[in-house]
Structure formats: C-alpha cells, structure tokens
Amino acid sequence: MSEKSLEVNECLKLILERRSITFFDKTKEVDDELLIKIIELASLAPSSYNLQPWEVIIVKSKENKIKLREICFNQEKIQDASANIVVIANYKRAINNIEKVINDAKSKGYNISVDKNLIANFYSINAKMRAVRDTSLFAMNIMTIARFFGLETHAIEGFNEQLLREFLNIEDYKEIPMIIAIGYKDPTKNLLPRGIRFPFSDFGKII
Numbered sequence: 001m002s003e004k005s006l007e008v009n010e011c012l013k014l015i016l017e018r019r020s021i022t023f024f025d026k027t028k029e030v031d032d033e034l035l036i037k038i039i040e041l042a043s044l045a046p047s048s049y050n051l052q053p054w055e056v057i058i059v060k061s062k063e064n065k066i067k068l069r070e071i072c073f074n075q076e077k078i079q080d081a082s083a084n085i086v087v088i089a090n091y092k093r094a095i096n097n098i099e100k101v102i103n104d105a106k107s108k109g110y111n112i113s114v115d116k117n118l119i120a121n122f123y124s125i126n127a128k129m130r131a132v133r134d135t136s137l138f139a140m141n142i143m144t145i146a147r148f149f150g151l152e153t154h155a156i157e158g159f160n161e162q163l164l165r166e167f168l169n170i171e172d173y174k175e176i177p178m179i180i181a182i183g184y185k186d187p188t189k190n191l192l193p194r195g196i197r198f199p200f201s202d203f204g205k206i207i
C-alpha cells in the first residue's frame with residue numbers, strides 16, 4: 001500500500017468512526033492546549049475569500065457547564081463532556097478580516113485583482129448565510145480532528161437561543177450554528193448502531 005493511500009484510509013477512518021457521543025467519561029479532562037490545537041487545526045477549513053468568520057467560546061468550568069446544561073434543555077451530555085465549544089458565525093468579523101487577508105495573500109504572491117470594497121460588497125450580499133456556511137465547515141473540521149486525538153464530540157442545536165445569548169453576551173447580529181460537546185467516551189457504555197444514511201440515488205443526480 002502506498003503512503004498516499006494509507007493517508008486517505010486514515011482520513012476515512014476518522015469520518016467513519018465519528019459518532020454523536022451521548023456518554024462522555026465524566027472523570028476525564030481535556031487539556032486547554034489540546035482544545036486550542038484542535039480549534040486552530042480546524043481553522044484550516046476553507047472559507048469565502050479566506051475571511052474566517054468563526055468565533056468560539058469554550059464552556060469548561062463545572063459551574064458554567066451546569067448553567068449551559070439548563071440552557072440546552074437539560075441535555076446531560078453538556079455537563080458530562082469535558083468542554084463545550086459554542087460555535088459562532090460573525091459576518092462582521094469576516095468583513096473586518098478583509099484587509100489582513102488581502103495583505104497576506106499579496107505578500108505570498110497571489111494576484112489579487114479585486115479591492116477591499118468589492119469583496120466587502122460581495123460578502124455583504126447574504127453575509128449571514130456565508131458566515132454560517134463557512135463556520136459550519138470549520139465546525140465539521142473540529143469534530144473530525146477531535147477523533148484524530150482520540151476525542152469524541154456531539155453537535156448540539158437544542159438550546160434556548162435567547163438564554164444562550166444572555167449567558168455569553170452574544171450580540172444579535174451573530175449566529176450560533178451549534179455547540180460542540182467534546183470529551184472522552186465513557187468506555188463502559190455502548191452507542192446504538194448509527195442511524196440510517198440514504199443512498200446517492202435518493203438525493204443526488206449526475207447530469
């Protein structure tokens with residue numbers, strides 16, 4: 001087997017093994033450095049014009065996890081997980097990043113023919129959608145990369161949005177696509193088999 005195909009198989013393995021983990025090991029902590037490493041690697045995700053609209057707030061202390069669990073309709077996994085990554089899409093951050101991103105690209109030899117205002121105008125058409133889309137790609141990366149480090153995750157959309165905004169001071173113009181609970185699996189418990197996935201013929205076509 002060539003080195004290349006081995007890499008591909010390793011990558012597929014991470015995707016095949018990822019599940020939404022309901023049972024986290026309450027006794028095992030994840031180091032802050034590892035969380036930050038996973039998040040920085042996840043930011044290798046593609047984004048429109050490389051503007052990287054994402055922000056995260058990591059909820060980790062016992063007290064804050066208890067509060068977040070209440071906001072997430074009492075979902076136990078929030079408290080059992082080592083940490084919860086609140087994933088935020090901020091289109092204003094993307095627009096603020098334009099200058100830095102253009103300067104960096106130019107310094108690396110990219111031929112940038114559009115100016116800052118043109119990109120800002122383009123991005124501003126449906127800016128929230130763009131920010132949520134790119135932030136969701138980043139979020140998926142977090143879940144896949146977590147597997148590489150032997151961690152498990154669970155994406156959560158079951159939260160009271162207003163209470164979450166109040167708790168973390170998240171402004172109304174920002175979107176919150178999901179929270180990612182992250183930690184180690186409780187080895188004494190087993191998940192049910194993975195839920196149905198539909199075949200290509202159900203949702204795709206080749207033209």
Ligand SMILES: Cc1cc2nc3c(=O)[nH]c(=O)nc-3n(C[C@H](O)[C@H](O)[C@H](O)COP(=O)(O)O)c2cc1C
Nearest residue numbers: 018019020021075155156157158159177178194195
């Ligand atoms: C954005 C998003 C939000 C989700 N929110 C919840 C949630 O609030 N509670 C929950 O139990 N599962 C939640 N899930 C998990 C899905 O139910 C789960 O991904 C799906 O059933 C497929 O299972 P698998 O991830 O193990 O393959 C969410 C998944 C995604 C992608």
